[in-house]
Amino acid sequence: MTADRALLFLFRVNAAVLLVAAPCALLPFAWMDAAHHRLGLGPLAGSPLVRYLTRSLSLLYAMHGAVLLTVTLDWVRYRPLAPVIAWLHIGFGCAMLVVALDSELPVWWAVGEGPSLVLYSSVQLVLYRRATRNGRDSQ
Secondary structure, three states: OOHHHHHHHHHHHHHHHHHOHHHHOOOOHHHHHHHHHHOOOOOOOOOHHHHHHHHHHHHHHHHHHHHHHHHHHOHHHHHHHHHHHHHHHHHHHHHHHHHHHHOOOOHHHHHHHHHHHHHHHHHHHHHHHHHHHOOHHHO
16 A cells, blocks of 8 residues: 555544544433443533533534545545644644643543544654655655
8 A cells, every 4th residue: 555545544534433423422311421430520510501512512523524524525636634633733732631631531541632643643654754764645
């Protein structure tokens, strides 16, 4: 598999994972609360703001997934956005680590979200540079 094909694949996987958030915006609040309990985080506050944020965040993640999917469907045209998106994800991953630690989430959560996104996006950058070095952009 070429570096460019691997990069395209990783972007599509990223889009698919993010799009899974769409139906979560419609989950009954009781299900969200049950998941919160199962994660060992105790009861989920049922305030209007928490209800709004849990659903709007799911929609925002899904919207971002739709943008990434669009990028992959016209890869030749939008491929130059790959490093921009990867760098944005790296910054987002770093910020999410700080937010998770400040929010006193379990360490497994903080380490599993932010740093894994930084690593994933760093792989995307390496693949982009390798594909570019191999002449992909000159075609």
